[in-house]
Amino acid sequence: MDAKSLNHNVFEGDRLRQSVESIARDLDDDLRQAFRSTERWKDAEQTDRLASAALQRAVEGLSATGCWGSGNRGPSQWLWAIAGDWLECGALQWRARSKPRGYAGDFEMLSMIVTREICDHPLGAAFDRYFQAQAAPQAVRNRTKLVGDAIGAYVRQHPTGAIRVVSIGSGPAWDLQRACDQLSPRQRQQLHLILLDLDPAALADASSRLEPQVPGGRLQPIRENLFRLTQPERSRRYLDGADILVCTGLFDYLDDDDAAAMLSRFWQALPAGGRAWVFNFAPHNPSRAYMEWIGNWYLIYRTADQMDRLASRAGIAPHQVQIAAEPSGIDLYWHISKPAA
Ligand SMILES: C[S@@+](CC[C@H](N)C(=O)[O-])C[C@H]1O[C@@H](n2cnc3c(N)ncnc32)[C@H](O)[C@@H]1O
Known part of the structure; x- marks a missing residue:
């Protein structure tokens, strides 16, 4: 399936970069605000709600660029350059992206999915719950x-x-x-x-x-x-x-x-x-946009x-x-x- 059959609008060049960077800045802003309003992630329920809403908003924006498949590998770096310090707190999404065994779907990742593992970091746990709730x-x-x-x-x-x-x-x-x-x-x-x-x-x-x-x-x-x-x-x-x-x-x-x-x-x-x-x-x-843009x-x-x-x-x-x-x-x-x- 090519990108055009998934979306009518396919962003390219400067337009794609501006759009991805704007999504990343919004994500960064949303998470900064959440950090303050949860008093440094002390309120776990509110952290979950705000972190997952921020990530969902970003994923929807990225999906709307119409840039799919390995073509978004490079552009995803613009996102990570701005919001990566937050995103890497999520053990599962960071594992997918950093590929410690050379590829995302290694046996440890599959085990973590099947056993519904969630990490200890308070923001990371919210991202892990978002990951585990995905359709894939x-x-x-x-x-x-x-x-x-x-x-x-x-x-x-x-x-x-x-x-x-x-x-x-x-x-x-x-x-x-x-x-x-x-x-x-x-x-x-x-x-x-x-x-x-x-x-x-x-x-x-x-x-x-x-x-x-x-x-x-x-x-x-x-x-x-x-x-x-x-x-x-x-x-x-x-x-x-x-x-x-x-x-x-x-x-x-x-x-x-x-x-x-x-x-x-x-x-x-x-x-x-x-x-x-x-x-x-x-x-x-x-889950395709989340898997591709966040986890490559x-x-x-x-x-x-x-x-x-x-x-x-x-x-x-x-x-x-x-x-x-x-x-x-x-x-x-x-x-x-x-x-x-
Ligand atoms: C996505 S995992 C799926 C694991 C398991 N079947 C499951 O569903 O939980 C893919 C598995 O295939 C193995 N694999 C990938 N390429 C392979 C190859 N060329 N030869 C042998 N194993 C391979 C990986 O090491 C990994 O354990």
């Missing part, structure tokens, strides 16, 4: 629950035999954790969990919680660059025979060629009766039609795939089912 983090929590429940339901429907679950780009694997939490020790004995991620710290974090639930070598954390999964030998080794494949928060960073190649591998790896849940945020994500957090958004076309490019027949959404409707997913033999 709520969609992440929704999809975590949806996948956990889907795995739980699958295990209950298949009460005997091993069930192999592979999470691709597993991060902190809270979805698998949610599945384990709802299963009895006997049901958990059926599970064989394979976590694939490039980041060893993500694998260690997920394993520390999952290993006690799925002991005895039935949890395999594997460090792998997922782009290599498009090689037949790699995908055979890790994906083949998976009863369930889950992939959340990865396709938002893949271009169409990589996304189609990856989907095709998933499809080929699934045995008869296998299922896959693969997520991708849609362009109507209402850019996703590759896809509509349901675009996802349909990718499934067909991947060789998946229409009756074998359904495009659905988590309850908020902004994080879409391919639900792929291979017919039972």
